[in-house]
Amino acid sequence: MELAELQKHWDAFGAEDPLWAIMTVPGKRFGRWDVNDFFETGRRQVASQVEYFHERGMHFNRGRVLDFGCGVGRLTQALGDSFQECDGVDISAAMIARARQHNRHGDRCRYHVNARDDLAIFADNTFDLVYTNIVLQHMQPKYARSYIAEFLRIIVPGGLVFFQMPAGTEPANPEPNPSSTISHRAPLPDSAFRAKISPTEHPATVWAGSQLELIVRVKNLSGCPWKATGRELDRLGLRLGNHWLNEQNQVVEYDDGRADLPGDLEPGEEVDLVLTINVPKVPGSYLLEIDMVEEFVSWFKDKGSETSVLPIEVKTPAAERDFTPQMQMHTIDKDEIISLINNHSGKILEIQRVNEGKGLLDYNYYVTK
Structure with missing residues (x-):
């Protein structure tokens, strides 16, 4: 510039x-x-x-x-x-x-x-x-x-x-040895897929095509410890994520943001995570669904856990600014x-x-x- x-x-x-x-x-x-x-x-x-x-x-x-x-x-x-x-x-x-x-x-x-x-x-x-x-x-x-x-x-x-x-x-590091970096742990048992997901706050209106940061409190409601991802190539990592739904509860944008656990979460413990999400580009009324996921295994919702669903109105950005600051x-x-x-x-x-x-x-x- x-x-x-x-x-x-x-x-x-x-x-x-x-x-x-x-x-x-x-x-x-x-x-x-x-x-x-x-x-x-x-x-x-x-x-x-x-x-x-x-x-x-x-x-x-x-x-x-x-x-x-x-x-x-x-x-x-x-x-x-x-x-x-x-x-x-x-x-x-x-x-x-x-x-x-x-x-x-x-x-x-x-x-x-x-x-x-x-x-x-x-x-x-x-x-x-x-x-x-x-x-x-x-x-x-x-x-x-x-x-x-x-x-x-x-x-x-x-x-x-x-x-x-x-x-x-920085110079690129040598290629990692997959046998030492990929996690081979077993998937969580079905009983571990229990979470309480509570955004601490959320805006009712956001601009189309913008990014949004939410602070979300996640509590382990199961009787099993949740292990943090910890490794870049951990295929079965536990993360917080989100989808966008329309008012008829139909998915319009699947699998958007991600936030890693900062450490292991024992039964009954809770942690605040920062989830960065991408707002749909088309204005309208949406439902933002937030859930935990074990990558390559299952979303917690599919195992019976409750998600957090927030109604959000997506509006056209103000006409006076035709650019996104960078x-x-x-x-x-x-x-x-x-x-x-x-x-x-x-x-x-x-x-x-x-x-x-x-x-x-x-x-x-x-x-x-």
Whole structure:
């Protein structure tokens, strides 16, 4: 996306579900983030990162800090606890409006909308720390490169630039040995197919073609323990799922979402699961049926267990928005970033591999000048 298009998408996120767009935690979508809990995650993240700076001998003044891609100020507010002045900059006016509402540092904290491919709103040698995390990856590399160069321009000599950027995908693991990864356990006995399924809440109306997250409480009503899937190739895994029915109880979309058990569930125990489902594209009145399933064996309903059935009205999305906001993912090779830093008078203090095992070659860069 070009910057104007990127701004449109992040303005949509900022207007609809800004906290979830910044912290996409399962179960927190559709306004389920508690504001205090949300900002507490920022406080913990900044405290941990600042502690790491000091452990690695990265010292800087606590004068002025920039939070680049600040969103609603989750990290800006935490950084403001440790700096005399803090600035947050974001491409989305909707996000900045929310950030200003949550500002508790008064005039010491300023928020700026910036839709340019530079940071000309700031003079050279302005900040003691430039901080950005999980931001540059959501824009085209040409813009990420431009901003990295700008970070080095606006940082004071001896200051610190901290940014994160993935460099590509992790190498594929060797093919697993099927004999060691496929579960060969026996199917559950019929008496184990007994569950109480209770959505904690659900919307009565949803937009056609959208996604919906439901928090569903599942209780094992049988006398048998339920074993969690635990293995990627467990053919007989126990999961929560759903179907869409019409008002005549006829299935119109079969076998939609899935949610794994996080651990074994003993008789009488219950657990909350986050089920992500796909709303039908055709508007109308539907019944959402939620049930447990033992894959390749049976749905619990077919063994006599009760399902949860929710009436839901599916409506045409508002006409004023003809797109679905998206978060794009981009990468820049590590050697290319090293060359960029060197070409702009930067000095690399450390390159730290992070988030191993999650599919990306992801790095934190610690740079001074």
